[in-house]
Amino acid sequence: MIINLKDFLNNKELHTQYNLTIDKNILDLDSEIRLIEDVDCSVSVYKTDDNLYSEVKLTYKYGDNCARCNEELENQVSTDFNVTINASMEEDDLNVVLIDDKIDLTDLIKQSIYLSKPLKVLCKEDCKGICIKCGSNNNYDECDCNDETIDPRLESLAKLLDKEV
Ligand SMILES: [Zn+2]
Ligand SMILES: [Zn+2]
Numbered sequence: 001m002i003i004n005l006k007d008f009l010n011n012k013e014l015h016t017q018y019n020l021t022i023d024k025n026i027l028d029l030d031s032e033i034r035l036i037e038d039v040d041c042s043v044s045v046y047k048t049d050d051n052l053y054s055e056v057k058l059t060y061k062y063g064d065n066c067a068r069c070n071e072e073l074e075n076q077v078s079t080d081f082n083v084t085i086n087a088s089m090e091e092d093d094l095n096v097v098l099i100d101d102k103i104d105l106t107d108l109i110k111q112s113i114y115l116s117k118p119l120k121v122l123c124k125e126d127c128k129g130i131c132i133k134c135g136s137n138n139n140y141d142e143c144d145c146n147d148e149t150i151d152p153r154l155e156s157l158a159k160l161l162d163k164e165v
Helices: 006-010 106-116 154-165
Strands: 002-006 015-022 039-047 052-065 072-086 095-097 102-104
Touching: 039 106, 052 106, 072 106, 095 102
Parallel strands: 072 095
Antiparallel strands: 002 102, 015 039, 039 052, 052 072
């Protein structure tokens, strides 16, 4: 995603903002992250006496599976990062290179999405998950596996004890 800063660099304004939508296919994230919608992105650019820097805010929506019950879900994440814009240094986490008055934030945006995506999400906070005994999804049909049943061995022991009383 390339932004042309030429107009901003040539005027006296100290701040400008670009509101952009990035095609989810352009970001081409690997299968670990399934973007559902295009990514909303606002890029603020500031001039200071000896610096040019940018604040980037992103909101993206992706599909995942609940960490407890494995149901499909959608999750939305908002994140942001700051970079210095400069003409001489190489791009890294803190710098983006200005070439012909343009910056390309694509790789930094991808990285930001990778870093901000939660490792685990739940379909709902109180997801009851899947029963490890019978495999039923307890959000839909609660099974009886966890009901207190008396272990048959203990039952016979109880009978034995009864007799002695
Ligand atoms: Zn769940
Ligand atoms: Zn069960």
